[in-house]
Amino acid sequence: MLKIVPDPPHHPHSLEDTLVQATEYALCAQTVAHQALLLQPRSPVSVLIMAAMHEVETLRGLLESALIQVQMPAQPRPVH
Template identity: 45%
Template structure:
């Protein structure tokens, strides 16, 4: 039987496991990195541009930590 109604999107109330939380976190960080990258590519050379590049660096570092934690959880299962 085909499923007509799709599953609802994740919400904080439906996330139960650490693995689910880390997956959601990596998705948000991916989106944040894409937004910061788009903002940095506009090309303004100002104080705001430097802050955008610093934000991208911090997002990439946080993404790496989240992906490392997720890989450690997946290895345990």
């Protein structure tokens, strides 16, 4: 028997899966930076490590916000 309807495109990751994975990688990066800071708290590069931690923390917040937006059901928007 012939197949009339084609299979849907195969996507290995949905946007939601990709955002979750990116959030996990950002958490790992933040943890590595935190451990580096604990090993060398008085190092000249400690200021750069703290700046990197701040940037990764901000990135995690943005990723979590995007994940929440993806998970929200579509709501009709008012037309003006």
